Amino acid sequence: MPSAPLLLVLDGNSLLHRAYHAGAADGFLDGSGRPVWALRGLFGFAARAAAYLRPDALIVGFDCPQNSARRADFAGYKAHRPAKPADLTDQLAAAPELLAAAGVCTLVPPAWEADDVLASSAAQARRHGWRSVLMTSDRDAFALIDETTSVLRVRNGGFDEAVLVDAAGLPELCGVTPTQYRDFAALRGDPSDNLPGVRGFGAATAAKLLAAFGTVDGAWQALDGGAAHLIVEAVGDRAAGQFAEPEARAAVERNRRLMRMRTDLAVPELAEARLPLDLAVVRRALRERGINLGPSLWALTGGIPPQREPQDEDPIPELRPWVFRGGLSGRRDPTPGQLSLF
Incomplete structure (x- = not known):
């Protein structure tokens, strides 16, 4: 079909x-x-x-x-x-x-x-x-x-x-699912938008917390229910201590509100x-x-792909295999849905 x-x-x-x-x-x-x-x-x-x-x-x-x-x-x-x-x-x-x-x-x-x-x-x-x-x-x-x-x-x-x-x-x-991404970003913060996150929570720590509890709300429920040791097991003593601070909860709530797209x-x-x-x-x-x-x-105006000539100033680029670059060690095979397009 x-x-x-x-x-x-x-x-x-x-x-x-x-x-x-x-x-x-x-x-x-x-x-x-x-x-x-x-x-x-x-x-x-x-x-x-x-x-x-x-x-x-x-x-x-x-x-x-x-x-x-x-x-x-x-x-x-x-x-x-x-x-x-x-x-x-x-x-x-x-x-x-x-x-x-x-x-x-x-x-x-x-x-x-x-x-x-x-x-x-x-x-x-x-x-x-x-x-x-x-x-x-x-x-x-x-x-x-x-x-x-x-x-x-x-x-x-x-x-x-x-x-x-x-x-x-x-x-x-990123280590998280799409439904977890807003919590992930809220924990980590967004310096480009001047939105500080929770101290001690970079991408890796935020992903670990969400892997353990699914959502930030789930982690808060564990904390409020007297299971702080589960937070420690997930992210370690230092990050767990920062997560338990009142200002951490306020920062995450503010970030989630501002990051929510209409x-x-x-x-x-x-x-x-x-x-x-x-x-x-x-x-x-x-x-x-x-x-x-x-x-x-051509693709915007309903034309046909032009023949590529070596001297063309505006050629149509070719697809290449996708690889992780910039900050992730090693070369990995592409994951589903990820290709180098340009």
Whole structure:
């Protein structure tokens, strides 16, 4: 039987930041001297992902630039981040309009973030019997993985380091299941969002606690029920002592609340996000910003794969075997659902 249709959802902020830093050395400008290298890179991410995944629909989400419901909840949320460079701010501001002009379904939810667009879009796909792939460089999206939802994570090193992670592969990658991931992240904390975790709890210790108790709530029940020795057996004396502190519970509760992504945002009907895009419309929108992606647009616009020539400036890359890299010792075979895509 044919597989369910596929929705590809991009975290516009995350990927545009990646593209900005990857292309900053080139500093590509349009004819008016405006920076466009991150815009070009963001569209390139969409085009190359579409070339491999062949999605039936595409949505791109962005953080609301004016207001933040999470910052209203916790003033320290992302408060430590320095001001963005002007050339990055300009491209972030221009990205939703550029994508919309190209015919891409683009969402900037008032007071919420691209993560919430990913979560709500995945929920929309699930309700309609679709599969979804969420493309981002943030690990937060791992909490959204289930039997119909996978995460295409773009990491340091560019396309060669991108991995597609599904429900079968996440335990090998992080040591926890998708339903445990939010507790895992809350225990560990998220320095990038200025959310401290529990002292003494890195990834390995958090995974051990969840392996023993299933959830943080289960560990708290053991602690409150006089079974503190079970916490010690799971994570050792020092970490168990930190976990028992009142401020640890407060930190985890705050982190879980702020890390919870909304699944009920108003997102368009999937028919409104359908591919293919109109090639003439896409090229006109891109050329107005001095961007020309050439044949790499084929998967977004209903074309056929171009013949690869050695001299091509925009070739379609080949699949390679996936391996763990960066911080994990040794080389391992790929786990199910994890492949090097770029």
